[in-house]
Amino acid sequence: MKTKIYFDGDSVTYGKELFDLSKRFSALVCEKLNAEEHNIALNGGSNRRVMRNLIDNLGKFDRYVIQMAKRSRTEWYDEDEDKWQIVTNQPVKSGNYDFWKRYYREIYHDNYGITDELICYNFIRALLVNVPHLILWSGDYDFNLPADLVYKKGSFPVRRGHPNEEGHQMICDDILNIWR
Amino acid sequence: MKILYNGDSWCWGKSLDDRDDRYAVQLAKRLGAEYTDLSLHGSSNRRIVRTTIEHGLSQYDLGIICMTFKNRTEFYMNGQWEKVNPGRGKGKMFLDYYANYYEEEYGDTDEMIYRQAIIDHFAVNKTDLLLLTVAKDSKFDYDLYLNTPDIPLGETLHPTKVGHQIITHRIYETLIKMDKGAIQSVETEKRRSLYL
Numbered sequence: 001m002k003t004k005i006y007f008d009g010d011s012v013t014y015g016k017e018l019f020d021l022s023k024r025f026s027a028l029v030c031e032k033l034n035a036e037e038h039n040i041a042l043n044g045g046s047n048r049r050v051m052r053n054l055i056d057n058l059g060k061f062d063r064y065v066i067q068m069a070k071r072s073r074t075e076w077y078d079e080d081e082d083k084w085q086i087v088t089n090q091p092v093k094s095g096n097y098d099f100w101k102r103y104y105r106e107i108y109h110d111n112y113g114i115t116d117e118l119i120c121y122n123f124i125r126a127l128l129v130n131v132p133h134l135i136l137w138s139g140d141y142d143f144n145l146p147a148d149l150v151y152k153k154g155s156f157p158v159r160r161g162h163p164n165e166e167g168h169q170m171i172c173d174d175i176l177n178i179w180r
Numbered sequence: 181m182k183i184l185y186n187g188d189s190w191c192w193g194k195s196l197d198d199r200d201d202r203y204a205v206q207l208a209k210r211l212g213a214e215y216t217d218l219s220l221h222g223s224s225n226r227r228i229v230r231t232t233i234e235h236g237l238s239q240y241d242l243g244i245i246c247m248t249f250k251n252r253t254e255f256y257m258n259g260q261w262e263k264v265n266p267g268r269g270k271g272k273m274f275l276d277y278y279a280n281y282y283e284e285e286y287g288d289t290d291e292m293i294y295r296q297a298i299i300d301h302f303a304v305n306k307t308d309l310l311l312l313t314v315a316k317d318s319k320f321d322y323d324l325y326l327n328t329p330d331i332p333l334g335e336t337l338h339p340t341k342v343g344h345q346i347i348t349h350r351i352y353e354t355l356i357k358m359d360k361g362a363i364q365s366v367e368t369e370k371r372r373s374l375y376l
Contacts, residue, residue, distance in 0.1 A: 051293045077285040099280040109256035115230050119297060122233050126300030 003035040006057055008050050009067025012138045013041035017162040025163075026065065028172035033179075035063075044086035046073035047120035052084075054127060064133040065175065066124050068147065071113035072104070121145045134175060138163075149174050181213040182239055184307075186228045187246030189221035190314045190326060190347075195338040203339075204244070206348040211355075216240075222263040224252035225294035232298065237305040244351065245298055246312040246326065250287035251278075288319060295320055310355060324354050 007013050007026040015024030030037035038061060040053060047069050054066065074087045078095055085095050089104050124135055136149035143150060149171070156167035163171065185191055185204045193202030208215040218231045225247050232245065252265040264274050295311070302309035313322045331343045339347060 048293070051297075052289050055292060055296055076281050077283040077289075079283050079285070096280050099276060102276070103281075107255050107257060111256040115234075115256075118233060119226070119229055122301060123293070123297045126304045127296065129300070129304045 003033060003062045004038060004060070005030055005033070005035045005063045005065065006061035007037065007039040007041060007065045007067075008045070008053050009041040009065075009136075010045040010069040010073075011041070011043040011162055013039065013065075013067040014043050014045075015041075015162075015168065016043050017159045018165065018168065023165045023168055025168040025171040025175065028169060029065070029175050032172070032176060041067065042086065044073065044088045045069050046075050046086065047071065047116060048073075049075050049084065049086070051120055051123050054124065058127060062132070063179075064128055064131060066128075066133065066135050068117065068120060068124075068135060068137045070139055071117040071141075072108060072110075074116075117143075117145065121147070132179075134178060136171070136175075148178060181211060181241045183208055183211070183213050183215040184232070184235070184237065184240040184243045185215060185217040185219055185245070186223075186232050186243075187219040187312070188223040188228075188248040188252075188314065189219075189338055190248075191217070191219035191246045192221045192223075193344070194221045195334050195336045196341060196344070201341045201344055203344045203347040203351060206344060207244070207351055210348065210352055213242075219246070220263075222252075222265055222268070223248055224254050224263065224265065225250070225291060226252075227254045227261065227263070229294045229297045229301075230254075233301060237302065237307045240307055242308045242310065242355075243298075243302050244310045244312065245302075246314060247291070247295060247298070247322070248313070249315050250291040250318070251282060253290070291315070291318065291320060308358075310351065310358070312351070323358070324350060326350075 013026060015021045018024055021027065026037050026039040042049065050066060050069065072089045075084050076087060076096070078085045087100055121135065134149065135147040136151070137143050137147045138151040140153040156163045156170045158164055158167060191202070191204055193199040196202060204215060204217050204219070218235060220227070228245060228247060237243065249265070254264055255262050264277060266278060268274060298311065299309065310323050312324045312326055314327045316327050326347055331346055332340045333343060334340050
């Protein structure tokens with residue numbers, strides 16, 4: 001039976017801006033390991049979404065690769081649409097636009113984001129304590145948690161803001177190097 | 181033995197004339213244990229998890245953590261952590277949050293995330309945990325539900341001195357049953373037995 005690998009995160013893990021999603025790092029890793037790819041990353045995804053998904057998917061996969069998202073993001077449950085809506089600091093697509101605009105202007109503080117990130121990091125490590133897993137992070141602010149792979153802006157070649165094919169190959173190689 | 185407590189007003193001893201009558205103090209006395217109490221009235225599950233992680237567990241043998249209502253949270257505003265719950269400001273603060281953001285589904289997943297975070301945080305730090313809740317309508321399993329009809333409450337709907345005595349006894353009995361050595365008994369088999 002093929003090894004099943006779970007991937008979650010935001011647009012980096014989703015493979016945004018790639019013309020061909022089979023070139024994203026999750027697909028490349030699985031191709032190399034002859035494993036089954038299960039990538040549920042979402043453009044604009046939040047750490048809260050990552051935690052919510054992880055609880056639901058615990059015990060179903062052999063390995064887990066979790067990319068932590070930007071700490072300012074969250075999500076809300078849209079009862080009218082009966083679905084989770086992403087919330088980024090450009091809340092155009094979030095619905096409830098006025099509320100979220102005010103949220104980022106008056107309520108959200110980076111101390112909130114930093115502790116959210118801390119809670120999420122500890123949550124992932126603790127939940128996956130005896131399961132092969134990797135935590136990676138990519139972003140443009142200071143990130144001080146001991147993730148396995150940290151990509152600050154400029155760490156990999158990008159197409160606009162997201163890793164291009166070469167960037168995804170780099171991430172893939174880094175993951176394989178750790179797992180070797 | 182050293183115990184770490186965390187929770188909301190029930191753990192903090194709100195409305196008691198003497199906060200030393202709260203169950204956290206009474207239980208520690210009964211067990212001859214030292215304790216640290218991180219609880220605060222109005223706390224949310226987010227604050228409970230945040231402060232527990234920030235405080236660390238290395239010096240503790242047992243955690244007694246009492247989770248709270250799922251509709252609470254906190255924000256960092258004006259240089260301090262602001263407790264967000266429907267009762268703040270006589271129900272007039274954070275109306276926008278509850279009108280535009282909060283939904284039951286959100287509260288349920290928040291409770292699921294923070295409950296799991298506490299369970300696993302204690303497990304990986306190899307520290308025993310007794311997990312309590314004051315929520316009446318939780319969908320999740322806890323070692324002990326404190327908010328039962330037989331606990332006498334005062335005007336502010338917090339346990340009276342006698343209420344705290346009953347809770348102390350219940351926690352004590354539960355600890356005896358758990359033999360104090362067992363890792364968190366409420367964890368569901370299907371989720372965790374593979375890993376812990």
